[in-house]
Amino acid sequence: MARNGLRLRLTMLSTALLALVGALLLALAYLLVGRIVAALPHYLPGTQVRLEDGRSVDARAFSDQVVHQGRETVLVVGLIAFPLVVIAGGSLSWVLIGRALRPLSTLTSAARALSESSLDQRIALTGPRDEVAELADTFDDMLARLQSAFEAERRFVANASHELRTPLSVIRTEVDVTLADPSASVAELRAMGEVAREATDRADRLLNSLLFLARTQASGLSVVQRVDLAELVSPALLAVEPEIAARRLVVRVAGAPALVSGDPALLERVVGNLIENAVRHNVIGGAVGVTTGVGDGVGFIEVASGGTVIDPRTVAQLFEPFRQGERARTGHRGSGLGLSIVSAVVAAHGGSVSASAVEGGGLRVRVQIPSRAQMPSRDRSPSV
Template sequence: MRPKRRLRPTLRLRLTLLNAVLLVGAGALLLLMAWLITADLLNPADSLPPGTTVTLADGQVMEAQQWQDSLLATAQTELFAKGAAAVAAISVVGVLGAYAVVGRALRPLHQVTATAQKLGGETMDQRINYAGADDEVAELADTFDEMLDRLGAAFTAQQRFVANASHELRTPLAVMRTEIDVTMSDPQVDTAELKRMANVVRDASERANALVDALLMLARSEGRTGLRAEPLDLGMGVRGALSAMDREVQRIKINVSTDLGPAPVIGDPSLLDRLAGNLIENAVRYNHLGGRIWVSSGIDGGYARLMVGNTGFEVDQADVAGLFEPFRRGGRERTGARGSGLGLSIVRAVCQAHGGTVGAVALKGGGMEVTIALPLASQQ
């Protein structure tokens, strides 16, 4: 940060000085031109024969050339004196006027500075709301207000994210502490009760660990740091994800159909595997008994595409976009264990980190189709 000085070359001062230099320079140039024109025009004696004399109004007789020289000197002296005084007066008025006009024009900039200095967690709603002429300053003020809108939205989202993450972590920790306190306070606790407590604590710790892993995965995806770039097929992660969820799929009797064509991309294998895993886990978790899951991959319009669809409860299309926000769960979970609410957020972050897109469509009768599109390996 630059140290503040009492006397500093502010923009207002520099513009005022520039205006003063231009005014004095223009006045001096006009004065010089008038001087030269006067010297060039006041030469009536040049056309008279040598030795010609003139009689002045007071009766004095002078040679024509001497009279011309005297007249020119007097005219130039008065021109210089009066012209210099006029240039000085115009310069003073121009400088004061420029100082006032520039100050008024730069007032929104002071508003920008004052607003920026006051910005904080409690004042993110402040705006400049410039109502002056539609010029560059107005454009700057509007751009600053738009930036504040984006910062305010990001700040609000961050606060909501931190609050949700804290709540999600507090729940399993509270469960563990409650189980331990209740069990240890029982003087007649037996081995069976201790085992039951251990199972509850283990499940809660696994849930907390899964949430921390998801948060780290989301941070890594959004940060886009340390990403590997390896050739792979977008559909390969689907097989591993289906294998990992096979027991759950069998338990709730879900019919799975796949059509996995080549979808070559270049990306981070662990992130893209997590992308496919999250889509499959969501398709199982938000399904119903005897439901269906269908998965396809292939090439479409210069992009490698992966589509995962599932049956399940009905989702309003207007709510689909919100499902990609952290800790947003669509409706009630029918079949799977409670998730962290970060699955689709990680999917979106991974897609953006690889230059791709993700979209979802709510299906009539229940369920949803999520489509991933990443640049083909040949185009990266």
């Protein structure tokens, strides 16, 4: 009904324009008849013109009669042809406009039938590449982005539910086992309390990471200042110094100044997450390399670490929530959101993050942040 309403309005508009042009042409023809006769050679007053029937009439009266008959003929023919032309033009406009609006009907039907379970459908409009085809292609692109977002949300919710269920199950199991033993000693109760506290801490870290990730993706930057990424490396290394010592890691830092524009707290989280991942997923006696600097107008930090051999085809999966190498779930300290948070923060700064597997085992992650604040791209994603 809405499409027919638009079709009717466009048809009426085109028909009205056709009628206006036809009326102007008719008026122009009416005037031209008089002008043409007036342009003929003039006779002297009193000159007689002999007609075919033998009668003689005054030349001026004859000219006036020719003008009158010519205009009368134009009016008669015009009044007959005018409505016919308007009707034919209106009918043709109705047909042509209907064909032109047909893709819009397809687009409307697709939008009306759209649901979460039908995001894989595409219009794939064929035909000339006009404005309607461009609109249909834009709609298909929007559907592709929505489908990707819904799939990512499903995976995220499923993984988050699993990760939150694990510490809660640990707490409940420890409490049930301890309460089932009426003769439980103080040491056993304390052990139960320590296990429950560790599980609670894990859930707390997970929830904080989830909130941080959601807020970063939703609100973006709240503060933009000049920040030197090189100055953030030492505090991040100091935070994981006990783990570095426990794993007997060798840390090498090449800390050239890397001035960028951004939120200091968010960038501190980026550097901290990169170094934490490099330490916690490393091998005993492995190495960690941190490099900062400026190149091509962007500041960068690159963190390389030892570790298990990573399939280069799966490197991109590390930026998905709850992915840790070949493991799809977290199994030790950490939420599995480290690189996901890095990716979200870097995107909010209009930067880029890339990762590559290190030959012999390990991962190299490079983050680049513009030296001046830029608007982030909506479709920015980590590159491999």
